Amino acid sequence: MFATLSDRLADTFKNLRGKGRLSEADIDATAREIRIALLEADVALPVVREFVAAIKERARGEEVSGALNPAQQVIKIVNEELVAILGGETRRLRYAKTGPTVIMLAGLQGAGKTTLAAKLALWLKEQGKTPMLVACDLQRPNAVNQLQVNGERVGVPVFAPEPGNGVGDPVSVARASVEEAKRKLHDVVIVDTAGRLGVDAELMQQAADIRDAIAPDEVLFVVDAMIGQDAVTTAQAFLDGVGFDGVVLTKLDGDARGGAALSIASVTGRPVMFASNGEKMTDFDLFHPDRMASRILDMGDVMTLIEQAEKAFDQAEALKAAEKLAGNGEFTLEDFLAQMQQLKKLGSMSKIMGMLPGMGQFRQQLENFDDREIDRIEAIIRSMTPAERDNPKIIDGSRRMRIAKGSGRTVTEVNQLVDRFFEARKMMGQLARGGGIPGMPGMPG
Numbered sequence: 001m002f003a004t005l006s007d008r009l010a011d012t013f014k015n016l017r018g019k020g021r022l023s024e025a026d027i028d029a030t031a032r033e034i035r036i037a038l039l040e041a042d043v044a045l046p047v048v049r050e051f052v053a054a055i056k057e058r059a060r061g062e063e064v065s066g067a068l069n070p071a072q073q074v075i076k077i078v079n080e081e082l083v084a085i086l087g088g089e090t091r092r093l094r095y096a097k098t099g100p101t102v103i104m105l106a107g108l109q110g111a112g113k114t115t116l117a118a119k120l121a122l123w124l125k126e127q128g129k130t131p132m133l134v135a136c137d138l139q140r141p142n143a144v145n146q147l148q149v150n151g152e153r154v155g156v157p158v159f160a161p162e163p164g165n166g167v168g169d170p171v172s173v174a175r176a177s178v179e180e181a182k183r184k185l186h187d188v189v190i191v192d193t194a195g196r197l198g199v200d201a202e203l204m205q206q207a208a209d210i211r212d213a214i215a216p217d218e219v220l221f222v223v224d225a226m227i228g229q230d231a232v233t234t235a236q237a238f239l240d241g242v243g244f245d246g247v248v249l250t251k252l253d254g255d256a257r258g259g260a261a262l263s264i265a266s267v268t269g270r271p272v273m274f275a276s277n278g279e280k281m282t283d284f285d286l287f288h289p290d291r292m293a294s295r296i297l298d299m300g301d302v303m304t305l306i307e308q309a310e311k312a313f314d315q316a317e318a319l320k321a322a323e324k325l326a327g328n329g330e331f332t333l334e335d336f337l338a339q340m341q342q343l344k345k346l347g348s349m350s351k352i353m354g355m356l357p358g359m360g361q362f363r364q365q366l367e368n369f370d371d372r373e374i375d376r377i378e379a380i381i382r383s384m385t386p387a388e389r390d391n392p393k394i395i396d397g398s399r400r401m402r403i404a405k406g407s408g409r410t411v412t413e414v415n416q417l418v419d420r421f422f423e424a425r426k427m428m429g430q431l432a433r434g435g436g437i438p439g440m441p442g443m444p445g
């Protein structure tokens with residue numbers, strides 16, 4: 001996501017490095033490069049124009065700051081403008097004051113609505129809500145069933161028309177679902193509506209009828225970020241036809257350009273509220289404009305990383321590991337395995353690393369990182385006996401052969417793992433004793 005834009009902007013800023021002050025020509029050149037970068041990222045033209053004009057104006061007018069050099073000043077301006085076009089402050093869900101909060105999803109077929117409905121339900125459930133899903137997509141064959149399957153996956157009940165009653169009428173289903181939610185004390189109702197392959201009047205009318213029948217607290221427009229400029233046109237059509245309060249971008253994992261994300265809030269005047277970035281039910285979160293801007297500028301997204309770590313990591317495990325590292329006990333392969341498993345819960349390695357600042361330059365390597373590597377390590381450690389995990393020194397030649405056979409890996413791989421483990425343990429021991437990392441010059445003081 002945003003890879004091209006990130007790279008382009010990084011190059012632009014590089015050209016400014018070492019400059020004492022920005023001349024008019026520097027500002028013009030920078031503005032031109034930013035313009036190209038945005039256009040290449042598929043950002044809508046009016047948004048690009050406005051963005052570049054703002055950057056130019058501010059770069060000219062900026063006070064000479066003692067703390068920041070010109071390159072940093074431009075980065076600061078670009079960052080602030082990016083946050084602004086992405087919608088400014090994080091927009092959170094508005095819950096109803098009384099009765100269930102009704103959230104209606106609208107969008108084209110294939111946008112990822114049904115998947116998103118379940119992701120949103122899971123997300124709400126994790127915050128202590130008791131959501132209910134409603135299947136009002138009675139057009140697409142199998143849509144009801146798909147929602148039921150997804151609902152089951154996340155453990156959220158699905159309200160759907162009785163089978164055998166013909167196709168059913170989505171407006172009545174929607175209306176009945178809100179009554180059902182009141183009866184069963186669900187505090188959030190998520191209504192999945194039908195999409196079509198393209199925008200058409202009948203689809204808009206149906207969505208508008210459902211909206212009128214249930215008066216949703218939030219209408220969310222769900223859009224596939226991979227469709228590029230079309231996302232903006234479609235959004236405009238839904239805004240006119242149904243109206244919506246916020247945008248959900250899906251498939252952010254697949255789009256390297258990401259212009260839709262950058263354009264849609266500006267063009268529609270509606271904030272991006274959620275982002276969906278993968279096939280897993282947990283690949284979903286609130287959309288934070290400031291964090292996204294940080295990522296685009298390769299300043300990292302440490303906040304999200306910390307939040308995910310807090311969710312995934314077992315506090316007790318983490319404490320135990322920290323104690324071992326401090327030298328109050330020997331770090332064993334068992335601990336190593338536990339750490340690997342915790343790391344795996346965080347998601348793919350490339351996603352984790354992508355959130356660290358300055359990782360843009362390693363993008364290629366990150367994309368090539370094979371997450372199965374962790375599975376292979378796990379298989380090897382699992383083929384060891386408890387005694388071997390506890391005291392890897394006893395792992396001799398014949399044990400290595402047995403472990404290799406048991407795990408379906410080669411002896412070389414077993415050797416590599418054991419060697420790496422000893423290396424890591426040696427280094428951790430030195431760190432814990434305050435010796436610094438070997439091969440690194442000592443820190444002053």
Ligand code: GDP
Pocket residue numbers: 107108109110111112113114115116195250251252253254276277278279283
């Ligand atoms: P709907 O027609 O709008 O209900 O769309 P679906 O929920 O059926 O999604 C269409 C396809 O997109 C399915 O194959 C989903 O698995 C896939 N999909 C949905 N969200 C994401 C996402 O965030 N990332 C990726 N890679 N695929 C997604």
